[in-house]
Amino acid sequence: MLHESFNIFHLATHFLYSPGHEEASGILLGDGRYLFQNDWIALLKKRAPLDLVTLSACETGGGDPSRMGNQNTPGGLIDALMNLGTRQVVGTLWPIDDHDAFELMRRFYDQVMHQ
Numbered sequence: 001m002l003h004e005s006f007n008i009f010h011l012a013t014h015f016l017y018s019p020g021h022e023e024a025s026g027i028l029l030g031d032g033r034y035l036f037q038n039d040w041i042a043l044l045k046k047r048a049p050l051d052l053v054t055l056s057a058c059e060t061g062g063g064d065p066s067r068m069g070n071q072n073t074p075g076g077l078i079d080a081l082m083n084l085g086t087r088q089v090v091g092t093l094w095p096i097d098d099h100d101a102f103e104l105m106r107r108f109y110d111q112v113m114h115q
Helices: 037-045 077-083 098-113
Strands: 008-012 026-028 034-036 052-056 088-090
Touching: 008 098, 034 037, 037 077, 052 077, 052 098, 077 088
Parallel strands: 008 052, 052 088
Antiparallel strands: 026 034
């Protein structure tokens, strides 16, 4: 959720990563539809640059290294966020169980809040 007074975006959902076809990678919405790469880039562009984006979903850190830094066809979700000027991004390179993701995020934010 994007909130006007904060420069942090936290995404806790499922993510479909399509290696080699990053534009077909998508965030699963509550109604069962996917929000694909171009759509979420357009959404986050309205709030860029963000200070922190936390992606609590499977394989959000995947991407095509040969396309990293390309503004027109980013190499993945994290690359797209960095291209928008996001200062810090937290994601995963592997599948993660829902309970484990919750526990990881709880500990992460506990540490962030105490620094």
